[in-house]
Amino acid sequence: MKDGAVVRQGGETSHEDSYDWIQQRGCPRGRARQQFCFGADRLKYPMKRKNWQPGGGENSHGELRGKDEWERISWDEAIGYLADEINRIYDSYGPRAVIGAGGPAIDKLLLKKGGYIGITDTSSCGVYAFNVAALGLPGTDLGETNDRYDLKNAETIVLLGGNSVWSSGGSTMYNFKEAIEAGVQFVMVGPSYNATAALFDARWIPVYPGTDTAFLIGVAYEMIQQDVVDYEFLNKYCVGFDAEHMPSDATTTENFKGYLLGEYDGIEKTADWASAICGTPVEDIKWLAGQIGKDKKAMLLHNYALARCASADNVPQIIMTVGAMGGHMGKSGHAVGGAYKTFAGNCGATLAFPGEDGLPKIKNPVSEYISAPLLWQSILDGEFNTTGAAYSNKFNAKDIKQADIKMITFEANSKFQTTPNMLTGIDALRKLDLVVRSSHFFDANAQYADIVLPVTSEWERVGGFPGHQRSRETLIVYTQVTKPLYEAKTDQEIGRLLADKLGIDAGEIWPVSEKQQFMNQILGARVLDEKGEEQILVTVTDDDLKQWECDGQAQEGKVDLEKFLSDGCYTVQRSDGDGYGHIGYSDYISDPEKNPRPSASGKFEIYCQYKSDMLNSMGYSPEGTFKPYPTHIAAPEGREGMEGEYPFIVYNPHYLRRAHQIGDNMPWLRETWPNPVFLNTSDAAAKGIKTGDTVKVFNAHGAVLRTASVSDILMPGCVGLPHGAWLDYDEDNKIDRAGADNVLCGGVTSGMGTSGYNNYNCDFALYDGASLQPDCELPQRIVDLA
Numbered sequence: 001m002k003d004g005a006v007v008r009q010g011g012e013t014s015h016e017d018s019y020d021w022i023q024q025r026g027c028p029r030g031r032a033r034q035q036f037c038f039g040a041d042r043l044k045y046p047m048k049r050k051n052w053q054p055g056g057g058e059n060s061h062g063e064l065r066g067k068d069e070w071e072r073i074s075w076d077e078a079i080g081y082l083a084d085e086i087n088r089i090y091d092s093y094g095p096r097a098v099i100g101a102g103g104p105a106i107d108k109l110l111l112k113k114g115g116y117i118g119i120t121d122t123s124s125c126g127v128y129a130f131n132v133a134a135l136g137l138p139g140t141d142l143g144e145t146n147d148r149y150d151l152k153n154a155e156t157i158v159l160l161g162g163n164s165v166w167s168s169g170g171s172t173m174y175n176f177k178e179a180i181e182a183g184v185q186f187v188m189v190g191p192s193y194n195a196t197a198a199l200f201d202a203r204w205i206p207v208y209p210g211t212d213t214a215f216l217i218g219v220a221y222e223m224i225q226q227d228v229v230d231y232e233f234l235n236k237y238c239v240g241f242d243a244e245h246m247p248s249d250a251t252t253t254e255n256f257k258g259y260l261l262g263e264y265d266g267i268e269k270t271a272d273w274a275s276a277i278c279g280t281p282v283e284d285i286k287w288l289a290g291q292i293g294k295d296k297k298a299m300l301l302h303n304y305a306l307a308r309c310a311s312a313d314n315v316p317q318i319i320m321t322v323g324a325m326g327g328h329m330g331k332s333g334h335a336v337g338g339a340y341k342t343f344a345g346n347c348g349a350t351l352a353f354p355g356e357d358g359l360p361k362i363k364n365p366v367s368e369y370i371s372a373p374l375l376w377q378s379i380l381d382g383e384f385n386t387t388g389a390a391y392s393n394k395f396n397a398k399d400i401k402q403a404d405i406k407m408i409t410f411e412a413n414s415k416f417q418t419t420p421n422m423l424t425g426i427d428a429l430r431k432l433d434l435v436v437r438s439s440h441f442f443d444a445n446a447q448y449a450d451i452v453l454p455v456t457s458e459w460e461r462v463g464g465f466p467g468h469q470r471s472r473e474t475l476i477v478y479t480q481v482t483k484p485l486y487e488a489k490t491d492q493e494i495g496r497l498l499a500d501k502l503g504i505d506a507g508e509i510w511p512v513s514e515k516q517q518f519m520n521q522i523l524g525a526r527v528l529d530e531k532g533e534e535q536i537l538v539t540v541t542d543d544d545l546k547q548w549e550c551d552g553q554a555q556e557g558k559v560d561l562e563k564f565l566s567d568g569c570y571t572v573q574r575s576d577g578d579g580y581g582h583i584g585y586s587d588y589i590s591d592p593e594k595n596p597r598p599s600a601s602g603k604f605e606i607y608c609q610y611k612s613d614m615l616n617s618m619g620y621s622p623e624g625t626f627k628p629y630p631t632h633i634a635a636p637e638g639r640e641g642m643e644g645e646y647p648f649i650v651y652n653p654h655y656l657r658r659a660h661q662i663g664d665n666m667p668w669l670r671e672t673w674p675n676p677v678f679l680n681t682s683d684a685a686a687k688g689i690k691t692g693d694t695v696k697v698f699n700a701h702g703a704v705l706r707t708a709s710v711s712d713i714l715m716p717g718c719v720g721l722p723h724g725a726w727l728d729y730d731e732d733n734k735i736d737r738a739g740a741d742n743v744l745c746g747g748v749t750s751g752m753g754t755s756g757y758n759n760y761n762c763d764f765a766l767y768d769g770a771s772l773q774p775d776c777e778l779p780q781r782i783v784d785l786a
């Protein structure tokens, strides 16, 4: 910083960069971060929507949400309005009139007021939000693939979806360097030959979004035909592949092999059968079956895009099943499991991590949740149908609960933008008494709110450990770059002010200062040694504690406090063959009796009674839809809907311009990543569309405009609409000019109540109105009321 301006920004430089000691580098969003902190469009002071008045009902003028004018108010006024309204709503209607989502300050105070109804969402992990431990997998199937040094020992690495080049932060792709150099054959399975496929020079196996289960069932059938099934592995480590190896709790005699051979429905699940559903050429299905057979060293690494699809509920079990059929667990050069975010290609114990901040956990006295894809409709209807947060709890969608919602908070989330069925969301928000937004910019969540509070960014806070950017070998730490800008306050400062007004003891929620919380995390930070023992990471002296005005005991660690903070990160130095290696499932494979898997049988359950009982009990799909073994199930929209009115499938790549909707406004990112809609060449040509044309993409849920990017890197029949653009809705013409994904992603769900972002139907046409201007030429959303 020089004279209050950023002069240089960089990555980790505390050591040389090598495969053994990887430097962490910033992603594009990180590199543009100065436009986040110092952006001309930062929210500068608290604001109130002009026609909103306290008291609820007509006083709120809810119909004007999204189009009203704004007034600048003082923090005193803002906190006063909030406290009065919270008291009024809780006194008149109780906690079940409020929706929150685990925010850091206002939501915590709402918990103290009696709680709120939560939102339950399969979001990131899609159908892996299911209790997949019942199948024998680790939670969300992440953690039991191998350490990065083992990637080179595979012959073939199959990526089932995923685009880590765009979506894994920092230096994650470096994990694969040795494997690329060793000439490992990479395969990309999915609707697009994305940047990750290109980096790996992968063979592309095209599969329509949401049809991976059918594809893998075809692969499984072919593995039997080609006699490459590892029966020894199946018989020892799995149940339910065939009639001779059924679990003791099975209530039917059906099994996966019988299903493949058509014994129950008369249909053999051949490559031709699969191809008709998933669009994959038959020869690709046969080729892959041979490539991942029992005598091949293969890794099946999946991301979660294929699980973020309606009716994908069988994905976790079919990936596990095909992996087990090849015997690909528990051995060097073999792996089956999740490859996601900073853990893509590198699993095993987390080697460096922060301590606890010292804040108590506060329980929500209300234990009811609304399913995300149905959230907005539920608010409008005054009734909803789920109970319990986790998908492992039994619930039934037909068990309807009433709730007359009056208030919602968007605190450290952007649920209005990121939850399906956004246009219904507009109507739902307009029905409420109070919508509160705390954030950094005038995004759609702020635009449709009543009270908007400016919060500090990380650069303005005392310091911390980014919670969502953990990785195995690196611990990132941030420290203050500048004093808080304008009137922005930290969440906790806002929380303390509001607590005082509500008569709640802030000390019960935040017993120590933000500085002390940070210091607690530093003092508690640990690094694992090669024996797996936890060692103190940071040396903190009495002088340090005095200077930081913090309590604590001086301690001796691996790195001095000042160096740790100025490096901004600590990375563990590795070497091939060190004590940190990890081969997933090796404990189970070497001694299955002593180390059973967490399923009922203790084995991988290719037949899982719990799975079908649970999914069938939920009631979003017709009764009896789910079998205990993996089967293909048609989605309510998606591939099976392509013969209908909207003959394309739209999926939502997570996009380089943004992290969800965060950063969509930043000028450098807008200029570099124009946020087009991705179309296939032949599909576009048939409609007379070329790159640069303005296109209208539409379906039963809404319509958006985007500029076409036409290429052969996505399958015919597919449309790629990037995730997270800030809604820019033209109500008169009922069209969103920004291309917000959740305008098209409707409130349709199935199975476990999945948010199916990647398989809904649409159509598109050349737009007959004025062409879109590039996003980077649009004015910034600056609300200047000074």
Ligand SMILES: Nc1nc2c(c(=O)[nH]1)N[C@H]1C(S)=C(S)[C@@H](COP(=O)(O)OP(=O)(O)OC[C@H]3O[C@@H](n4cnc5c(=O)[nH]c(N)nc54)[C@H](O)[C@@H]3O)O[C@H]1N2
Pocket (backbone or CB within 6 Å): 123, 124, 125, 160, 161, 162, 163, 164, 166, 167, 168, 169, 189, 190, 191, 192, 193, 194, 207, 208, 209, 210, 211, 212, 303, 304, 305, 306, 307, 309, 341, 651, 652, 653, 654, 655, 656, 657, 658, 659, 660, 661, 723, 724, 758
């Ligand atoms: N730049 C950036 N990075 C991010 C995020 C962001 O918003 N922006 N978000 C972060 C978060 S929270 C998440 S959850 C991750 C998501 O990370 P990813 O899961 O990697 O992201 P996606 O872009 O949804 O999907 C990646 C690829 O999967 C393929 N795909 C889509 N649908 C299917 C399908 O049904 N089957 C198969 N086989 N392939 C499919 C597409 O080709 C797509 O390119 O990204 C994280 N990283």
Ligand SMILES: Nc1nc2c(c(=O)[nH]1)N[C@H]1C(S)=C(S)[C@@H](COP(=O)(O)OP(=O)(O)OC[C@H]3O[C@@H](n4cnc5c(=O)[nH]c(N)nc54)[C@H](O)[C@@H]3O)O[C@H]1N2
Pocket (backbone or CB within 6 Å): 104, 123, 124, 125, 411, 412, 413, 414, 415, 417, 418, 419, 420, 438, 439, 440, 455, 491, 652, 653, 654, 659, 660, 661, 662, 723, 741, 742, 745, 757
């Ligand atoms: N159609 C469709 N919808 C999707 C997806 C998709 O692929 N397609 N992807 C889904 C996925 S995987 C995910 S993870 C979700 C993400 O959904 P969200 O978590 O709702 O998305 P974010 O944009 O990350 O929202 C975080 C917000 O918190 C604000 N914020 C950040 N830090 C702080 C803080 O310290 N204090 C406060 N008060 N605010 C803060 C940011 O400015 C931002 O507005 O979206 C999901 N929605």
Ligand SMILES: [Mo]
Pocket (backbone or CB within 6 Å): 123, 124, 125
């Ligand atoms: Mo996510």
